[in-house]
Amino acid sequence: MAAPKTNLAVFRGLIRELRRIYGKEKFHDAPAYTFLKDLYQKHNLTSEKYCRDKFDLMYQANTYLLYLQSTRKHQEISAQYKGSGEKGIEETAKMVGFNLPQTPANDTKKSHHSITLTVNTIYLSIYLSIYLSIYLSQWLRISPSLSLSLYIYINLFISLSPLSIERER
Structure with missing residues (x-):
């Protein structure tokens, strides 16, 4: 501690x-x-x-x-x-560090849906990590430095989630 x-x-x-x-x-x-x-x-x-x-x-x-x-x-x-309104698929992918593969014309809807879910998952994980670290600090009566360590571990856990599997595809 x-x-x-x-x-x-x-x-x-x-x-x-x-x-x-x-x-x-x-x-x-x-x-x-x-x-x-x-x-x-x-x-x-x-x-x-x-x-x-x-x-x-x-x-x-x-x-x-x-x-x-x-x-x-x-x-x-x-x-x-x-965001400043709706972004294109390529712009959204570049914002989070992905490169889009070349896809056939009939497969673009599926690709757009996958990237939108990925971006929403990243936003959700960032917000949940911050609020969870604050909540744990208050609920468990732990020090802020330990809460920050928990915040880092939570982000590490999220980076090893199915989101990272999508990145490899």
């Missing part, structure tokens, strides 16, 4: 994510930054103020950091694979 992050490391990670969201100049004026800074200063001496569990505030901060990172990654993936 990965070593837990220190309070300062989590705070720096949260500030880094806020900087990416609000921009370098404006994040000091953001209400989220003010709230986090005040919360960290308020609980500076101990995490057990108000009879909470020793790692409760740390867990909440790690969960929020994981949420911000996953949201940013989701937006990056959505922007990368976002």
Whole structure:
């Protein structure tokens, strides 16, 4: 299991994510930054103020950091694979790294259907991997780094699924 992050490391990670969201100049004026800074200063001496569990505030901060990172990654993936209307078969295949074989004229409908299913499967696997890693992190109360490892294993599992068999055909 990965070593837990220190309070300062989590705070720096949260500030880094806020900087990416609000921009370098404006994040000091953001209400989220003010709230986090005040919360960290308020609980500076101990995490057990108000009879909470020793790692409760740390867990909440790690969960929020994981949420911000996953949201940013989701937006990056959505922007990368976002379509601009209907794409042709060749354009869709090139987007996911496939080369189309030369097919007879009467077999084009079957080929189009197969590629459309493949692209939809890739989209679905990306979204499910991200949301499953967040869900596992919260449900199993594991650290965000372990959740990221699970995310990588899930993607490896998906790459070994029938989708990779279609790629070899």
